[in-house]
Amino acid sequence: MAGLSRTFYLFSGIHSFLLGLLPIFIPVILWDKGLSISAISYFIALTAVGFIIALSFWDRLRALSNWTVIIALSFLFEALLVMLLLWDSQWLLLSVGALLNGAAGCFYWSTQRILFQSITQANNSGDTFGNFQILVVFALKAGILIGSYLLDAEFLKTLLFISLAISLGGYWLLNRSLKNVRELLNSTQPKAFTLTDIVQFKDSYRSKLIFLTDGLFLFLESYFWMLSLYLLTQENIMQLGVLVVCLSLLLALIFFVIKKRIDYMNAQRIFIISIFGYAFSWFLRGELTTQEGPIILYSGMLLIAFLSSFFRLAFNKRFYDLASRDNPVRYILCKSYYSQFMLVGFFSLIALLSSMGADPLRQLQILYDLALPLVFVYLLYGVHKEPVKTPA
Secondary structure, eight states: OHHHHHHHHHHHHHHHHHHHHTGGGHHHHHHHTTOOHHHHHHHHHHHHHHHHHHHHHHHHHHHTTOHHHHHHHHHHHHHHHHHHHHSOOHHHIIIIIHHHHHHHHHHHHHHHHHHHHHHOOTTTHHHHHHHHHHHHHHHHHHHHHHHHHHHHTTOHHHHHHHHHHHHHHHHHHHHHHHHTTHHHHHTTOOOOOOHHHHHTOOOTTOHHHHHHHHHHHHHIIIIIIHHHHHHHTTTOHHHHHHHHHHHHHHHHHHHHHHTTTGGGSOHHHHHHHHHHHHHHHHHHHTTOOTTSOHHHHHHHHHHHHHHHHHHHHHHHHHHHHHHTTSOHHHHHHHHHHHHHHHHHHHHHHHHHHHTTOSOHHHHHHHHHHHHGGGGGGGGGTTOOOOOOOOOO
16 A cells, blocks of 8 residues: 555656646646637637547556556656647647647546545545645646746747656656556456446435536636636736745645644535635635735735635545445546536537637636536535435
8 A cells, every 4th residue: 555655646746747847837828829718718628528538548448457558648648738838839739739638637637536546545535635735736836936937938948858858757667666556556446437337327425416517616727717817917927836836835834734634523514614615715716806906916816725725625535535435436437527528518608608708807707706606516515315215
């Protein structure tokens, strides 16, 4: 188990650093290339299509326990995506780039979730996820600092070289690490799942409804909120990078205190508090403007970051606790499939609606206001639903 934990943290740390170098800035890069909110929404919808296609292949490789190929493809897709992001071609980025973004996300997140599930139990899922978040803070933010500086200085070849070198080194390290845990990891893998297996999934915890909802918020946070931060910092990418790093370091200190306590607190109470805090974070997102003073603006950003991260800590604890009860691999794959299918519809609709607006920051704020009521759907997650009794 210790070897499997090392593999998980090594995989997460290396990929987090690579994400920070460039892919985290995808919405900013798309914006700087002249793409509108509508075009970015289409990019996200096509990213979801790429994720779904890649997930089918990833699941078959997982069932065959071909972890060497899975690890190699996780780095290859990310490297190809970086090359396209640095290439000055809008149509390639909006087509092949979006599909590659989905494939890279699939091979990263799916592998990470399986590794995470393999090292957690109900009494340590919160602590383990807290450790993971702290690791991500330092690895991702180191990548962000380097990536934002190189992007701002237009040292694109250096950025590409670092990304490729870390990818090759990461693949070599993970391949060595996998040799010690391959049997342990292989012993827990069921056969590949069919589309029928996914469609017929249901449980008494309303998981399917949550899966359909959660993808929207994840992408609103990682794409549109990142773009909002960029616009609120006067489109200065270096300032954006420093801001994200400072916010994350403060959060790391907070989570270092919280993470060991959450597994022993009243889980339902913590989850409900985190949901209402998360809803308030979306209210704040809809209110912050460039007209605010710096103290109010940056205090609001810090509060949003804390409330969002606290919710993710509570949500992921519940997700992995429920996943561990029955066929966790199927549960994890169902979340990905349902979230991504809904993303195609959600962001295609957002693309149509946002094409009618003018001020981009105001468009984003309207989206946050519209999304806010959906946060309360999370209140249904994990609440046991009694099966419907048929009359005798």
